[in-house]
Amino acid sequence: xxxxxxxxxxxxxxxxxxxxxxxxxxxxxxxxxxxxxxxxxxxxxxxxxxxxxxxxxxxxxxxxxxxxxxxxxxxxxxxxxxxxxxxxxxxxxxxxxxxxxxxxxxxxxxxxxxxxxxxxxxxxxxxxxxxxxxxxxxxxxxxxxxxxxxxxxxxxxxxxxxxxxxxxxxxxxxxxxxxxxxxxxxxxxxxxxxxxxxxxxxxxxxxxxxxxxxxxxxxxxxxxxxxxxxxx
Amino acid sequence: xxxxxxxxxxxxxxxxxxxxxxxxxxxxxxxxxxxxxxxxxxxxxxxxxxxxxxxxxxxxxxxxxxxxxxxxxxxxxxxxxxxxxxxxxxxxxxxxxxxxxxxxxxxxxxxxxxxxxxxxxxxxxxxxxxxxxxxxxxxxxxxxxxxxxxxxxxxxxxxxxxxxxxxxxxxxxxxxxxxx
Numbered sequence: 536x537x538x539x540x541x542x543x544x545x546x547x548x549x550x551x552x553x554x555x556x557x558x559x560x561x562x563x564x565x566x567x568x569x570x571x572x573x574x575x576x577x578x579x580x581x582x583x584x585x586x587x588x589x590x591x592x593x594x595x596x597x598x599x600x601x602x603x604x605x606x607x608x609x610x611x612x613x614x615x616x617x618x619x620x621x622x623x624x625x626x627x628x629x630x631x632x633x634x635x636x637x638x639x640x641x642x643x644x645x646x647x648x649x650x651x652x653x654x655x656x657x658x659x660x661x662x663x664x665x666x667x668x669x670x671x672x673x674x675x676x677x678x679x680x681x682x683x684x685x686x687x688x689x690x691x692x693x694x695x696x697x698x699x700x701x702x703x704x705x706x707x708x709x710x711x712x713x714x715x716x717x718x719x720x721x722x723x724x725x726x727x728x729x730x731x732x733x734x735x736x737x738x739x740x741x742x743x744x745x746x747x748x749x750x751x752x753x754x755x756x757x758x759x760x761x762x763x764x765x766x767x
Numbered sequence: 768x769x770x771x772x773x774x775x776x777x778x779x780x781x782x783x784x785x786x787x788x789x790x791x792x793x794x795x796x797x798x799x800x801x802x803x804x805x806x807x808x809x810x811x812x813x814x815x816x817x818x819x820x821x822x823x824x825x826x827x828x829x830x831x832x833x834x835x836x837x838x839x840x841x842x843x844x845x846x847x848x849x850x851x852x853x854x855x856x857x858x859x860x861x862x863x864x865x866x867x868x869x870x871x872x873x874x875x876x877x878x879x880x881x882x883x884x885x886x887x888x889x890x891x892x893x894x895x896x897x898x899x900x901x902x903x904x905x906x907x908x909x910x911x912x913x914x915x916x917x918x919x920x921x922x923x924x925x926x927x928x929x930x931x932x933x934x935x936x937x938x939x940x941x942x943x944x945x946x947x
Contacts, residue, residue: 663913664913665908665913666904666905666907666908666913667900667903667904667907667908667913667914667915667916668904669900669901669904670899670900670901670918675917675918675929677929677932680915680917680929680932680933681932681933681936683915684886684915684932684933684934684936684937684940685936685937685939685940686940687884687913687914687915687937687940688884688937688940688941689940689941691940699936699939699940700936700939751938751942752942753825754769754771754823754827755935755938755939755942757823757824757825757827758821758823758829758931758935759932759935760823760824761821761822761823761824762790762821762928762931762932763928764928764932764935
C-alpha cells in the first residue's frame with residue numbers, strides 16, 4: 536500500500552534504525568502510505584540538526600517536506616522534532632505531510648473516513664488525467680511519473696495501469712486515489728458489455744503512427760533495455 | 768535494420784544538444800556554428816540538425832534530432848517531426864517569458880501533437896522557480912492537452928532518461944489501446 540517515501544540524513548545509525556522500525560510498524564496498517572527508503576526521491580526527509588544550511592537547501596529541493604531532529608528542550612520550533620524520538624510525534628508529522636502532499640483536506644468532523652471516495656478496481660471504471668499532476672505530488676518519482684504518463688494517453692483501468700507500468704496494483708490504486716483527491720483525475724464508467732472493445736472511451740491523443748504493428752512492443756522494450764529502464 | 772527518431776526541440780540554450788549527448792551511444796554530431804544573432808547571448812548555436820543515436824540489440828537505430836532553436840527555422844520543425852516516435856520540448860526557465868516559449872512550440876508542432884507523444888522538460892528552475900511546473904501544466908491544459916512536465920537538468924543523464932521514459936510510457940498506452 537505504501538506510496539510515499541520517507542528517509543533520514545545524518546542521523547546516528549541507532550536513531551535511523553528506530554525511525555525505520557517505527558515506520559515499518561505503522562505500515563502494518565494498510566491505510567498508512569509511508570515506506571522507509573535509503574535513497575532519493577524522498578517525499579519526507581528527517582535531517583539531523585548538524586546538517587549545514589547549504590545541505591538543508593539541497594534537501595528542500597529533494598524532498599516534499601523536511602524535518603530537523605534536534606536535541607532535547609531545543610525550543611520546539613516549527614519543522615523540528617526533539618529528541619528523544621517519539622513515535623506519536625513522528626506519526627503526527629507524517630500524517631500532516633501526507634495531507635499536504637496528497638492535497639487531501641482533513642476529513643471534516645462527523646464524516647467517517649470510509650465516506651471518502653475510493654478508487655474502484657474494475658474493468659468498467661477507467662481513468663485519464665485532466666491535467667498533469669502537481670510537482671509536489673509527483674516529486675519526480677519515476678514510478679509516479681510513469682503512471683501519470685500512461686494516464687495521459689488513454690483511459691485505463693487500475694488493472695491496466697498496473698499491467699502496462701509493471702507496478703503492483705495496490706500502489707496504482709493508492710496513486711489513483713492521490714490523483715483523484717488532487718482533482719486531476721477523470722473517471723469513465725463503462726458498461727461491462729462494452730469492454731474490452733471500449734471504442735467510445737476517450738483517447739486523449741491519436742495513435743502515434745510509427746509504433747503501429749507487431750514490432751512496436753519489441754522496439755519500446757529495446758529502447759528501455761538500452762537506457763537501463765528495464766522492460767515492462 | 769529499422770530507423771526511428773525522437774525529436775528534441777526548445778529555445779536556444781535550453782540544452783537540446785547536451786540532452787542528446789547524455790544518452791547517445793556516440794558523441795552527437797553537431798552542426799553548431801558561431802552565433803550571429805546578437806539578440807542571443809550564446810557564442811555557438813544549432814542552425815542545422817544535431818543528432819545522436821541509440822543502437823538497439825537487434826541493430827535497429829533510434830536517432831535523436833535536435834531542432835534549430837530559433838523560430839526562424841520553424842519551417843524545418845514540421846519536416847523533422849514527421850514519423851517521429853515522440854517530441855521532447857525543452858524550456859529554459861531563465862528566459863524572459865518561458866510560457867510564451869512553450870506556446871510557440873505547442874503551436875509550431877500542433878499538428879504532430881495530435882498523434883505523437885510529447886513531454887516537456889523545464890530547466891534552470893533552481894535559480895528561476897517561476898513559472899512553476901504547475902503554471903506549465905495549467906497552460907497546457909488550457910489548450911485541451913495533457914503532457915508530462917518535469918523539472919530537468921539536462922546535464923544529468925537520469926533526468927534525460929526520465930524524460931524519454933515518459934515518452935515510452937505514452938507509447939505503451941497507445942499499444943494497449945491498439946491491442947483491444
